[in-house]
Amino acid sequence: MRQISPTSPEPRASRFLRRYLFSADHKVIGVQYFFLSLAAALAGAVLSLLMRIHLVWPHMAIPLLGEIKPENYLGFLTVHGTLMVFFVLSTVPQNGFGTYFLPLQLGASEMAFPGLNMVGFWTVLVSFLVLMTALFVPGGASIAGWTQYAPLSAIAAAGPGQGTGTDLWLISIGLFCVGTVLSAINFITTTVRRRAPGMDWMRMPLPCWAWFVTAILSLLAFSILLAALVMLMLDRHAGTNFFVPAGLVVSGRAVEHSGGSPLLWQHLFWFFGHPEVYIAILPAMGITSHLLSVFSRKPVFGYKAMVTATLAIGALGFMVWGHHMFVSGMNPYAGFAFSTLTTAIAVPSAIKVFNWLGTIYGGRIRFSTPMLFSIGFVSLFITGGLTGPLLAQPALDAYLHDTYFVVAHFHLIMAMAGLFAVFAATHFWFPKMFGRMMNERLGALHFWITLAGAYAIFMPMHLLGIAGHPRRYSELTGVQYVAAMAPLQKFITVAVIVTVAGQLVFLVNLFWSMLKGPRAGANPWDCSTLEWTLASPAPVAGFAGRLPVVNRGPYEYSVPGAEVDFLPQDAPATHGS
Amino acid sequence: MPITSEHVELERKPKLGGGGPGKTPHRRGYGGGDDGDPDRFRDFHSRKERLRRLRVGVVLCIVSVGTLFVCLTLAYVFRRQMGPWDPLTKGYVRDWISVRLPYVQLWINTAVLLLSSITLELARRRMTRQVEFAELGIQPIRFGRDFPWLGLTVLLGFGFLAGQLIVWNQFRLQGVFQHANPGSSFFFILTGMHALHLVGGLLALLYAAAGSVVRIRFESQMLAVEATGWYWHFMAGLWMYIFALLYFVR
C-alpha cells in the first residue's frame, strides 16, 4: 500500500476513504465484515418474520408488500436461508471476528496478505448486493431453497424465480466462494507464519485453533461448491447435461436436456454443505471455550482434548455428507457408512460439551453479558446437538427428513447457538473494537428474551416434525393433517415476533454504546490473551514495532501464588513457572 | 483481595490439559516464533519472510484448485460408469459416448505449455540471482538487461489458450457439445476450468512482466514471479493430468 506521511496535503475525503473504506488494515476489514453480517442478519430476520406471518395469516396484507404469494414465500425462504448460512454464520464468526482478532491473538502486526484481505471483503460485499437484487428482479428470487436441488434449479421454466433469480443466486454465491477461499488462504498463512515469538501451536488461544481449522475446511469445501455452481450454470445456459436427465416434461413442454443425474448435484452440494455447517459452528465453539474460561477465571478444562476434538470434527465433517440423502434414492448400503460416521462425530462434540462443563465447574463466575450468552450457547448446543444422533439413524431419518424436526434441529444448533456465540463475542470484543463498553443491563435483558424465545420457538417445532409436517410449505391449507397443526404454528409465530422484536434491544445497545457508551480501558475483562495488551480501541499500528514475546499459555487464570487472578501471555516468565 | 488456598488444585500431569503454562526456554524449531531464541524475532517484512509467506499462500491456492479438479474427476469417473439406474436389469445404464480427441492439436498445446514452464523457470532463476547479487552488492539491478524469458512465457501462455480455443471451436463445429453426450460436457468443463485458472496465472505474470516497463519494486516483481512459478508448474502438471484422464478414461 502506498505510504502517506501524516503531513501530506491529502484531501479529507480521500483520507476517510483510505482509512475506513478501502483499507487493508485487518481491523477495519473485520469491522466491515461485522456490519455486513449485521445487515444480512437483519434482512434475514425480517424475511423470516414475513414467512412466519404468512404461514399462519396467509391473507394478511403487509404494508408496502401487500399479500404474500406462495412464490414470494419460497423466494423469501431461499434468501433467508442463503443470507443466514452464508452471510451471517459463515461470515461474522470467521471473517468478522477472526479477521480482527486472529492476528491480535497471535501477536502479529498484520495478516499475511493484507491486500488479499481487502479484495476478499469487497468480493463478499458485492456477492451480498447481487443476492439482494434477486428479490427485486422480475420473477423474484429463486424458489428452490438455499440447497437449490436440480432439476428445479436447472430448468428456468420449473417455477417463478428460476430464471434470473436463480442466475443471480448462482453468481452471488460463486463470488462468495471466491472471497471466502481468499480469506481462508489468508487465515491459514497467518497462523502458520505470523505467530509472535513464543506462540507455540499449543499456546494459541482456542478461537485461533477454531479459525485455523475452519479456514482449512473453507478452503476445501468452497472450492467444491464453486465446481458445483459452475456446472449448474453451464447446465442452465450452455446446454451441458450434468444434472438434468432425459425425458422431462415441465409445464407441458419437453425439456431438451438428457443424461444428467439430479443425485450428482446432491452429492456435490452436500459434500460442501456438511463441512459448511461445521464452518458455521467451529468458530462459535472456539469463542465459547475462550469466554467460559475468561469468565470462570479458570483454565480451559482439557485444552489438548479441545484441540483434538476440533481437528476430529473438521476431518470427520468431510465424511458424513450422505446423511442428508438417506431417502434420496442413493444406494441404501451407503446409508450404513454415513450413519456410522455421523454418529461418530457425536463423540468429539460430546467431549467439547464435557470440557465446557468442566471449565465452569469450580470456577468463580462473573455473570457479564458475554458469560450469559456463552452459558446459553452450551445449553442450546446440548439441545440442538442431541437431535443430531437421532437424525443420523437412516430408519428414523426416513420419517423425519424434510420435516420441521430437521428445521428445529439446525436452527437450535446453528442459528441459535451460533448466534449466541456471536452475541457473546460482540459484547466481549466491543471494547477492543470501539473503545467503549456495551450496557450490561440491556445485554442481560437481550439475553433473557432471546433465550426464552429460542426455546419457545424451536422446542415445539420438534413436535410438528414428529407429527409429519413437511418443511418448506408456504401454506398450511394444502394437506389436511398439516392444517390441523395450525394452532402450534400460530404459537411459534407469536414467539418469533416477540423474539425478533427483542433483538431491537441489542441494536439499541450496540449503536448507543458505539456513540455514547462509557470508555473502556485496555483490559476491562482481565483477560490474558494478547489483544488485551493493546489500548482500546486497538490502535491502527497494532503491535507494529513492539511484537510481544509469549511466555505462557493463554488460560493462566487463578494461578496459585500469583498476585492477580490472571497472567497475561506476554508477562515475563518468573518463578520458573 | 485475599487469596484463600482452600481450592488450590495444581494439575501437575498436563496430559490432556495444559495450554502450555509457560515453558521457557521452549523447544526449538517448533515452527511458531523464533525457533529457539526468545530475544530475536523474525523480520516480517524481509524478502525471505515475504517469500515464505507467499509460498504458503500459493500452496494453499494450489490445494483449493486441486480440490476443484478432484471433485470434477470424481464426478466424471462416477458419471461415466454409472448412468441412470435401470431396475429391470438391476444395473446402471451405460449411456457414455467416448469423445474423439484431436490428438495433434492437444499435443501441440501440451508442448507449448511445457515450454512455457521451462521459460518461466529460467526467468525465475535469473531474477532471483539478480536480486541476490544486488543484495550482496555485486551488481546493481538493471531492468531489461536480460533475455525476456518472462515475456516469452506470457506469449507461450497465450499460445496455449489460443490452441485450446481452436480445439473447442473444432468441437463446436462438429456438434459435439450438443445432443445428450455427457462426455462432451465433462471435456468442456475440465479443459475450461483449467484454462480459466491459467488465465489467472497469466494475469499475475503480466503484472510481473509489466514491472519492467512500469518500474515497480524489482523485489516485488521477483516475488510475483516466484509465487506464480509454482502455480504455473502446477497448471502444467494439471493439464498433463487432465489430458491423461480424458485419454485413459474415455
Added chain:
Amino acid sequence: MAIALLLALILITLASACLFVVHPWWFPAGVSAQAAAMDHGFKVALWLLGTLFIAGQITLAFFVVRSRRRAKAAYYQGNWRFEAAWTLTIAALFFWFNVSGEKLWSRMMIHHGAPGAVQVEVTGAQFQWYFRYPGADGVFGRTNAQKFAHPEEGNPLGLDPADPAGRDDIVSAALVLPANRDIELILHAQDVIHSLFIPAMRFKQDAVPGMSIHAQIRPVQPGNYEIACAELCGTGHYRMRAAVRVVSEEQFAAWQKARAANE
C-alpha cells in the same frame, strides 16, 4: 444471576420434558408393518436423548450455581481420567444406538422382492401424484412423457398408445391398496424431485426424475390416510397431496374391476 439461570434452565428442562410427554401433537397411529419397529426405535431414541438432555441442562445449571460463593477459582487444567471415561462411555452409548438403528434400516431397505406383491407405479409431477396399476395383464405399458403426455386429455403419464400392455393400465389420483399384502412401489418423477411421504405408514422416499426407485410397504390397517409431498418442488409444493385408501382384498379387486370396465 446464578439463581435466575438455574431457574431458567430448570424451567426449560421441565417444560420441554412435559411437552414431549404430553405431546399434544405426535406421530399418527402407525398402520404399516414397519411402523411398530420404527416407533419402538423412536421411543428408544427419545428416551436416551431426552435423558441426556435433562442431565446436560441440570448439570449446567448446577455447576453455574455452585460457583456463586467462591473466593477463588480452582487452577484445574483437566483430568484425563474423567475425559477418557466420558469419551468411552459416550462412544459406547452412541455406538450401541447406531447399531440398533442400522438393524432397523437393513430390515426396511434390504428386501429381496416379495413375489406376489402388488405393483404400483407412483409418478410425481408438478403438483399432482398419479398412481398406475398394471391391470389384468400384470404388465406396465410403455410411457414416454415427452411424446404422449397430455393431462388435459386424460393421459398425464404419456402412455404409449401403440403398446397393448398399456391398454389395461389403471391410472388413479388416489392410492388404493389392499390390506395385509406386500406392496411394491415404483417411484418416478416427471419434472423435478418430489417425495412420497405417508406419515401413517412411516414411509418416505424421494421420487427422482431419471430414476426408477423401488420401495416396499405393507399396510395392515384399513382406512383413509394422507400423502404429502416432502421435497420442495415449486410453488404448489404445499398442496401436492393425495389420498391413500387401504381396503380389504375383495374391495380392492372390485375397485380394479370397476376401473378397468370404465377405461
